[in-house]
Amino acid sequence: MRYEGRVFRPPSEHDAYILQATIGCSHNHCTYCDMYRDKRFRVRELGASLEDLQLATRAAGSRIEKLFVADGDALVLPLDHWLPILAGAREGFPRLRRISCYATARNVLDKSDAELAQLRAGGLTRLYLGPESGDDVVLRRIAKGGSAADHIEAARRAHAAGFETSVIVLLGAGGLERSQEHAQHTAALVTAMDPAYFAALTLTVVPGTPIARLAETGRFELPDVAGLLGELRTIIDCARPTDAVFRTNHASNYLPLGGRLPADRVRILRTLDAALAGAIPLRPESARGL
């Protein structure tokens, strides 16, 4: 397959065919993110995306069950790109059961209800939304490009159009100074966005990013591991999604957890408390990834 630069996808799309219909991220300002800094955002030529679908169809079309459309906020694609891509995928992959992409709140809010409904009807199933925090102070500091209210509205409109949403939050995004507010407001945001899937990742300060420069000059300090797990504990304890699959299976996390919320809350909190007490080994720093 033909890819430009590094390509990222959520852990649950590890077995998906990845189609790179956009290059980079149209926002590309989040202070902690270095995923697409080496790319200048552009929509890939539609003919090239459709050609890739045909190549994938010939190579493995009958085996492909999931399609993930990259890069960083592919929902930004206009409908005259999305609809032929969705049609090509339906035609080429007879066993297809999921099409997903990353989306910012802005991407969702910039689409009309009718456009969202067309995308859903065309087969786009799941949106991965990464508000990272529910605290507006933190959201401004990390230059997320949307407030908590924007993310809540984006989730509401996505659900109304029939999408399932997967919400990603980022432990440590508020730094030590804003750790408590970050955790509490993030729990409230998860409750309000009410996703079907909910994942927590842990912030890694990547050299060269704006947040790394803040860290170097003492203006940002990541909580220690106990502080990060404490944030996770607050989020799990206080978030009240209707019924969400919860995971911390991303390589950035110190403690892989999983279950349903709220059904498994007590069990997950017990595991977290055992880890905080040192009774469960944490992923060593050397084994963590971005």
Ligand code: SF4
């Ligand atoms: S929206 Fe996502 S991909 Fe784009 S800069 Fe922010 S974190 Fe990175």
